[in-house]
Amino acid sequence: MSKTPRYGCHPYFKLRSRVKRIERLRPDAALATPWNVPNLCAAYNWPSGMPGGGTIAIVELGGGWVMSDMTSFFQSVHQPVPSITDVSVDGTENTPNQSGQAGEADYEVALDIQVAGASFYAATGKTATIRVYWSQDIASAVAQATSDGCAVCSISWGADEAEWGKSAAEQMDSTAASAVAAGMVVFGAAGDNDSSDGGSTPANVDCPSSCPHVVGCGGTYKTTTEETVWNDNPGETDGEGTGGGYSTIFPVQSFQIGAPPAPANTKYGKGRMVPDVCGDADPNTGYNIFVHGSATVVGGTSAVAPLYAGLFASFGTKLGFVTPTLWQNQKAFNDITQGSNGIYSAAVGPDPCSGIGSPIGTSIAALFVTGGA
Helix, strand or coil: CCCCCHHHCEECCEEHHHCCCCHHHCCCHHHCCCECHHHHHHHCCCCCCCCCCCEEEEEECCCCCCHHHHHHHHHHCCCCCCEEEEEECCCCCCCCCCCCCCCHHHHHHHHHHHHHHHHHHHHHCCCCEEEEEECCCHHHHHHHHHHCCCCEEEECEEEEHHHHCHHHHHHHHHHHHHHHHCCCEEEEECCCEHHHCCCCCCCCCEECCCCCCCEEEEEEEECCCCEEECECCCCCCCCCECCCEECCCCCCCCCCCCCCCCCCCCCCCCCCEECCEEEECCHHHCEEEEECCEEEEEECHHHHHHHHHHHHHCCCCCCCCCHHHHHHCHHHEECCCCCECCCCECCCCCECCCECCEECHHHHHHHHCCCCC
Protein backbone atom coordinates (compact mmCIF):
# COMPACT_ATOMS: atom_id res chain seq x y z
CA MET A 1 0.00 0.00 0.00
CA SER A 2 1.58 3.26 -1.10
CA LYS A 3 0.97 6.63 0.54
CA THR A 4 2.83 9.92 0.88
CA PRO A 5 5.14 10.23 3.91
CA ARG A 6 4.38 13.08 6.28
CA TYR A 7 6.50 16.24 6.57
CA GLY A 8 8.30 15.62 3.28
CA CYS A 9 10.37 12.84 4.85
CA HIS A 10 12.61 10.93 2.48
CA PRO A 11 15.30 8.24 2.76
CA TYR A 12 18.99 9.03 3.25
CA PHE A 13 21.11 6.89 0.99
CA LYS A 14 23.46 7.60 -1.91
CA LEU A 15 24.44 5.20 -4.68
CA ARG A 16 28.12 4.99 -5.44
CA SER A 17 27.45 5.18 -9.20
CA ARG A 18 25.96 8.65 -8.76
CA VAL A 19 28.93 10.15 -7.00
CA LYS A 20 31.85 11.59 -8.95
CA ARG A 21 35.03 11.05 -7.00
CA ILE A 22 37.16 14.18 -6.83
CA GLU A 23 40.61 12.64 -7.14
CA ARG A 24 42.61 15.75 -6.36
CA LEU A 25 40.89 16.02 -2.98
CA ARG A 26 41.48 12.36 -2.13
CA PRO A 27 45.18 11.65 -1.60
CA ASP A 28 44.31 8.03 -0.82
CA ALA A 29 41.77 7.65 -3.64
CA ALA A 30 43.16 4.22 -4.52
CA LEU A 31 42.04 3.06 -1.06
CA ALA A 32 38.50 4.40 -1.50
CA THR A 33 36.85 1.02 -1.86
CA PRO A 34 33.54 -0.25 -0.48
CA TRP A 35 33.26 -2.18 2.76
CA ASN A 36 31.72 -5.52 3.57
CA VAL A 37 29.87 -4.84 6.80
CA PRO A 38 31.83 -7.36 8.93
CA ASN A 39 35.11 -5.84 7.74
CA LEU A 40 33.90 -2.35 8.61
CA CYS A 41 32.85 -3.59 12.04
CA ALA A 42 36.34 -5.05 12.51
CA ALA A 43 37.87 -1.73 11.46
CA TYR A 44 35.73 -0.08 14.14
CA ASN A 45 36.90 -2.62 16.75
CA TRP A 46 33.51 -4.25 17.21
CA PRO A 47 33.26 -6.38 20.34
CA SER A 48 32.64 -10.11 20.08
CA GLY A 49 30.68 -12.51 22.24
CA MET A 50 28.06 -9.93 23.22
CA PRO A 51 24.95 -11.48 24.80
CA GLY A 52 22.48 -10.24 22.19
CA GLY A 53 18.76 -10.67 22.65
CA GLY A 54 17.69 -7.13 21.81
CA THR A 55 15.08 -6.73 19.06
CA ILE A 56 15.94 -4.15 16.38
CA ALA A 57 13.14 -1.92 15.08
CA ILE A 58 13.63 -0.35 11.66
CA VAL A 59 11.31 2.42 10.48
CA GLU A 60 10.43 2.45 6.77
CA LEU A 61 8.07 4.84 4.97
CA GLY A 62 8.13 3.13 1.58
CA GLY A 63 9.74 0.59 -0.70
CA GLY A 64 10.26 -3.00 0.23
CA TRP A 65 12.56 -6.00 0.54
CA VAL A 66 12.68 -9.54 -0.84
CA MET A 67 14.04 -12.62 0.90
CA SER A 68 16.27 -13.61 -2.02
CA ASP A 69 18.31 -10.42 -1.47
CA MET A 70 18.67 -11.19 2.21
CA THR A 71 19.84 -14.71 1.43
CA SER A 72 22.37 -13.45 -1.12
CA PHE A 73 23.69 -10.71 1.13
CA PHE A 74 24.15 -12.77 4.25
CA GLN A 75 25.73 -15.61 2.28
CA SER A 76 28.18 -13.07 0.85
CA VAL A 77 29.32 -12.08 4.35
CA HIS A 78 29.21 -15.65 5.68
CA GLN A 79 26.38 -15.04 8.12
CA PRO A 80 22.97 -16.67 8.56
CA VAL A 81 19.87 -14.68 7.62
CA PRO A 82 18.29 -12.89 10.59
CA SER A 83 14.66 -13.15 11.63
CA ILE A 84 12.79 -10.36 9.79
CA THR A 85 9.15 -9.51 10.55
CA ASP A 86 7.08 -6.85 8.78
CA VAL A 87 4.72 -4.76 10.92
CA SER A 88 2.16 -2.49 9.25
CA VAL A 89 1.40 0.49 11.48
CA ASP A 90 -1.11 2.35 9.31
CA GLY A 91 -1.76 0.12 6.31
CA THR A 92 1.62 0.80 4.72
CA GLU A 93 3.22 -2.50 3.71
CA ASN A 94 6.40 -4.07 2.41
CA THR A 95 6.01 -3.15 -1.26
CA PRO A 96 9.14 -3.72 -3.34
CA ASN A 97 9.15 -2.44 -6.90
CA GLN A 98 7.24 -5.02 -8.94
CA SER A 99 9.16 -4.44 -12.16
CA GLY A 100 12.10 -6.41 -10.87
CA GLN A 101 14.16 -3.24 -10.73
CA ALA A 102 14.90 -1.62 -7.40
CA GLY A 103 12.85 1.47 -6.66
CA GLU A 104 14.52 4.34 -4.83
CA ALA A 105 13.21 3.32 -1.41
CA ASP A 106 14.09 -0.34 -2.00
CA TYR A 107 17.77 0.57 -1.68
CA GLU A 108 17.02 2.17 1.68
CA VAL A 109 15.13 -0.81 3.01
CA ALA A 110 17.77 -3.32 1.92
CA LEU A 111 20.57 -1.18 3.35
CA ASP A 112 18.88 -0.81 6.73
CA ILE A 113 18.10 -4.49 7.23
CA GLN A 114 21.38 -5.84 5.90
CA VAL A 115 23.61 -3.43 7.84
CA ALA A 116 21.72 -3.83 11.11
CA GLY A 117 21.68 -7.62 10.86
CA ALA A 118 25.35 -7.93 9.93
CA SER A 119 26.43 -5.45 12.61
CA PHE A 120 24.54 -7.41 15.28
CA TYR A 121 25.96 -10.75 14.16
CA ALA A 122 29.52 -9.36 14.12
CA ALA A 123 29.14 -8.48 17.81
CA THR A 124 27.28 -11.60 18.94
CA GLY A 125 27.76 -14.51 16.54
CA LYS A 126 23.95 -14.78 16.66
CA THR A 127 21.21 -13.88 14.22
CA ALA A 128 19.37 -10.64 14.86
CA THR A 129 15.65 -10.31 15.43
CA ILE A 130 14.47 -7.43 13.24
CA ARG A 131 11.02 -5.88 13.06
CA VAL A 132 10.40 -3.55 10.12
CA TYR A 133 7.73 -0.96 10.93
CA TRP A 134 5.88 0.30 7.84
CA SER A 135 4.23 3.68 8.29
CA GLN A 136 3.85 7.10 6.70
CA ASP A 137 4.55 8.78 10.03
CA ILE A 138 7.85 8.21 11.81
CA ALA A 139 6.49 8.98 15.28
CA SER A 140 3.69 6.42 14.90
CA ALA A 141 6.21 3.74 13.93
CA VAL A 142 8.47 4.60 16.87
CA ALA A 143 5.51 4.48 19.25
CA GLN A 144 4.52 1.02 17.96
CA ALA A 145 8.10 -0.26 18.27
CA THR A 146 8.17 1.04 21.84
CA SER A 147 4.89 -0.72 22.64
CA ASP A 148 6.29 -3.94 21.16
CA GLY A 149 9.29 -3.82 23.49
CA CYS A 150 12.06 -3.33 20.94
CA ALA A 151 15.52 -2.58 22.37
CA VAL A 152 16.73 -0.21 19.65
CA CYS A 153 15.18 1.69 16.76
CA SER A 154 16.87 2.82 13.55
CA ILE A 155 15.43 5.71 11.51
CA SER A 156 16.96 6.50 8.12
CA TRP A 157 14.24 8.85 6.88
CA GLY A 158 13.77 12.52 7.67
CA ALA A 159 13.53 16.10 6.43
CA ASP A 160 14.89 19.47 7.46
CA GLU A 161 13.25 21.06 10.48
CA ALA A 162 11.47 23.67 8.36
CA GLU A 163 9.55 20.90 6.61
CA TRP A 164 8.38 19.51 9.95
CA GLY A 165 7.56 22.75 11.73
CA LYS A 166 7.93 23.33 15.46
CA SER A 167 4.79 21.50 16.61
CA ALA A 168 5.41 18.30 14.66
CA ALA A 169 9.11 18.22 15.57
CA GLU A 170 8.31 18.64 19.26
CA GLN A 171 5.73 15.85 19.02
CA MET A 172 8.37 13.65 17.39
CA ASP A 173 10.73 14.28 20.29
CA SER A 174 7.95 13.60 22.79
CA THR A 175 7.48 10.20 21.16
CA ALA A 176 11.24 9.60 21.26
CA ALA A 177 11.33 10.63 24.93
CA SER A 178 8.64 8.06 25.72
CA ALA A 179 10.62 5.47 23.78
CA VAL A 180 13.85 6.00 25.70
CA ALA A 181 11.92 6.12 29.00
CA ALA A 182 10.67 2.62 28.11
CA GLY A 183 14.26 1.51 27.43
CA MET A 184 14.48 1.75 23.64
CA VAL A 185 17.51 3.52 22.15
CA VAL A 186 16.61 5.59 19.07
CA PHE A 187 19.09 6.37 16.28
CA GLY A 188 18.41 8.78 13.40
CA ALA A 189 20.33 9.62 10.22
CA ALA A 190 21.54 13.24 10.08
CA GLY A 191 20.94 13.71 6.35
CA ASP A 192 22.95 13.47 3.13
CA ASN A 193 22.86 17.00 1.68
CA ASP A 194 25.61 18.82 3.58
CA SER A 195 24.84 21.69 5.94
CA SER A 196 21.71 22.79 4.04
CA ASP A 197 20.03 19.39 4.49
CA GLY A 198 18.44 20.16 1.13
CA GLY A 199 16.61 23.13 2.65
CA SER A 200 16.18 26.66 1.38
CA THR A 201 19.11 28.12 3.33
CA PRO A 202 22.75 27.00 3.66
CA ALA A 203 22.30 25.71 7.22
CA ASN A 204 19.49 23.42 8.40
CA VAL A 205 19.42 20.31 10.52
CA ASP A 206 17.38 17.19 9.95
CA CYS A 207 14.52 15.94 12.07
CA PRO A 208 14.21 13.44 13.74
CA SER A 209 18.01 13.41 14.24
CA SER A 210 17.74 16.89 15.79
CA CYS A 211 15.39 15.60 18.49
CA PRO A 212 17.23 15.58 21.84
CA HIS A 213 16.06 12.02 22.58
CA VAL A 214 17.34 10.67 19.26
CA VAL A 215 21.02 9.84 18.75
CA GLY A 216 21.89 11.85 15.63
CA CYS A 217 24.16 9.91 13.25
CA GLY A 218 26.45 11.79 10.85
CA GLY A 219 28.69 10.48 8.10
CA THR A 220 32.38 10.06 7.28
CA TYR A 221 34.65 9.03 4.43
CA LYS A 222 36.58 6.05 5.79
CA THR A 223 39.41 4.07 4.24
CA THR A 224 41.80 1.67 5.93
CA THR A 225 44.15 4.59 6.65
CA GLU A 226 42.04 7.69 7.28
CA GLU A 227 38.64 8.98 8.26
CA THR A 228 37.34 12.46 7.48
CA VAL A 229 33.99 14.22 7.24
CA TRP A 230 31.96 12.94 4.29
CA ASN A 231 31.63 15.68 1.68
CA ASP A 232 31.86 14.89 -2.04
CA ASN A 233 31.15 18.48 -3.08
CA PRO A 234 33.59 20.67 -1.10
CA GLY A 235 32.69 24.33 -1.10
CA GLU A 236 28.98 23.67 -1.51
CA THR A 237 26.29 23.70 1.15
CA ASP A 238 23.83 21.49 -0.74
CA GLY A 239 25.93 18.69 -2.16
CA GLU A 240 26.58 15.03 -1.36
CA GLY A 241 27.73 14.99 2.25
CA THR A 242 26.78 14.62 5.87
CA GLY A 243 24.18 16.77 7.48
CA GLY A 244 24.98 18.63 10.68
CA GLY A 245 24.60 21.98 12.37
CA TYR A 246 22.38 23.58 15.00
CA SER A 247 18.66 23.23 15.60
CA THR A 248 16.23 26.11 15.22
CA ILE A 249 13.66 24.26 17.34
CA PHE A 250 15.42 22.43 20.17
CA PRO A 251 17.61 24.34 22.65
CA VAL A 252 21.24 23.66 23.53
CA GLN A 253 21.47 20.37 25.43
CA SER A 254 23.47 20.26 28.65
CA PHE A 255 24.51 16.65 28.04
CA GLN A 256 26.50 17.67 24.94
CA ILE A 257 29.68 18.25 26.91
CA GLY A 258 32.20 20.34 24.99
CA ALA A 259 29.95 20.96 22.01
CA PRO A 260 30.98 24.24 20.39
CA PRO A 261 28.24 26.88 20.37
CA ALA A 262 26.86 28.14 17.11
CA PRO A 263 28.68 31.22 15.81
CA ALA A 264 27.44 34.27 17.71
CA ASN A 265 26.61 36.18 14.54
CA THR A 266 24.82 33.34 12.78
CA LYS A 267 21.41 33.92 11.26
CA TYR A 268 20.81 30.17 11.33
CA GLY A 269 20.09 27.77 14.20
CA LYS A 270 21.70 28.24 17.60
CA GLY A 271 20.21 25.30 19.52
CA ARG A 272 21.04 21.61 19.89
CA MET A 273 24.08 20.52 17.91
CA VAL A 274 23.69 17.70 15.40
CA PRO A 275 25.02 15.01 14.99
CA ASP A 276 25.94 13.22 18.21
CA VAL A 277 28.05 10.47 16.60
CA CYS A 278 29.15 9.45 13.12
CA GLY A 279 30.34 6.53 11.00
CA ASP A 280 31.25 5.59 7.44
CA ALA A 281 28.72 7.00 4.95
CA ASP A 282 30.50 8.20 1.80
CA PRO A 283 29.35 6.05 -1.16
CA ASN A 284 32.97 5.97 -2.34
CA THR A 285 33.73 3.98 0.82
CA GLY A 286 30.20 2.64 1.05
CA TYR A 287 28.54 -0.64 1.89
CA ASN A 288 28.30 -3.73 -0.31
CA ILE A 289 24.65 -4.83 -0.27
CA PHE A 290 22.18 -6.78 -2.44
CA VAL A 291 19.07 -5.20 -3.99
CA HIS A 292 16.74 -7.01 -6.40
CA GLY A 293 19.28 -9.68 -7.17
CA SER A 294 22.21 -7.37 -7.81
CA ALA A 295 25.25 -6.57 -5.73
CA THR A 296 25.59 -2.81 -5.38
CA VAL A 297 27.32 -0.19 -3.25
CA VAL A 298 25.27 2.23 -1.18
CA GLY A 299 26.29 4.96 1.23
CA GLY A 300 24.61 7.71 3.20
CA THR A 301 23.96 8.46 6.84
CA SER A 302 21.15 5.92 6.38
CA ALA A 303 23.80 3.26 6.88
CA VAL A 304 25.14 4.77 10.11
CA ALA A 305 21.92 4.51 12.13
CA PRO A 306 21.49 0.74 11.55
CA LEU A 307 25.22 0.16 12.09
CA TYR A 308 24.90 1.60 15.60
CA ALA A 309 21.53 -0.09 16.11
CA GLY A 310 23.08 -3.50 15.52
CA LEU A 311 25.85 -2.76 17.99
CA PHE A 312 23.57 -1.52 20.77
CA ALA A 313 21.08 -4.35 20.29
CA SER A 314 23.97 -6.76 20.88
CA PHE A 315 24.44 -5.54 24.45
CA GLY A 316 21.50 -7.63 25.63
CA THR A 317 19.73 -5.09 27.78
CA LYS A 318 17.38 -2.15 27.25
CA LEU A 319 19.44 0.98 27.73
CA GLY A 320 17.09 3.86 26.94
CA PHE A 321 18.58 7.35 26.90
CA VAL A 322 22.23 6.56 26.21
CA THR A 323 23.24 9.88 24.67
CA PRO A 324 24.46 11.54 27.90
CA THR A 325 26.64 8.49 28.66
CA LEU A 326 28.18 8.67 25.18
CA TRP A 327 28.99 12.35 25.58
CA GLN A 328 30.52 11.69 29.00
CA ASN A 329 32.83 9.09 27.45
CA GLN A 330 34.17 10.69 24.29
CA LYS A 331 37.32 8.58 24.35
CA ALA A 332 35.12 5.66 23.27
CA PHE A 333 35.01 7.32 19.83
CA ASN A 334 37.50 8.21 17.11
CA ASP A 335 37.71 12.00 16.98
CA ILE A 336 37.20 13.25 13.41
CA THR A 337 39.24 16.41 12.90
CA GLN A 338 39.36 16.94 9.13
CA GLY A 339 36.76 18.05 6.60
CA SER A 340 33.57 20.12 6.48
CA ASN A 341 29.95 19.87 5.40
CA GLY A 342 29.63 23.32 3.86
CA ILE A 343 29.03 25.84 6.64
CA TYR A 344 30.66 23.85 9.44
CA SER A 345 34.10 22.30 9.82
CA ALA A 346 35.50 19.44 11.86
CA ALA A 347 37.88 20.21 14.72
CA VAL A 348 39.53 18.54 17.68
CA GLY A 349 36.72 17.50 20.00
CA PRO A 350 33.00 17.61 19.22
CA ASP A 351 31.85 19.46 16.12
CA PRO A 352 28.66 19.90 14.04
CA CYS A 353 29.93 17.62 11.26
CA SER A 354 30.92 14.50 13.16
CA GLY A 355 29.66 14.92 16.73
CA ILE A 356 31.96 13.13 19.18
CA GLY A 357 33.26 10.81 16.46
CA SER A 358 33.03 7.34 14.98
CA PRO A 359 32.70 4.20 17.09
CA ILE A 360 35.38 2.25 18.91
CA GLY A 361 33.13 -0.74 19.43
CA THR A 362 34.89 -2.40 22.34
CA SER A 363 35.13 0.89 24.22
CA ILE A 364 31.43 1.58 23.75
CA ALA A 365 30.57 -1.97 24.84
CA ALA A 366 32.61 -1.48 28.00
CA LEU A 367 30.29 1.37 28.99
CA PHE A 368 27.22 -0.87 28.99
CA VAL A 369 28.29 -4.51 29.31
CA THR A 370 30.39 -6.03 32.06
CA GLY A 371 33.53 -7.34 30.42
CA GLY A 372 32.52 -5.61 27.17
CA ALA A 373 36.05 -4.47 26.42
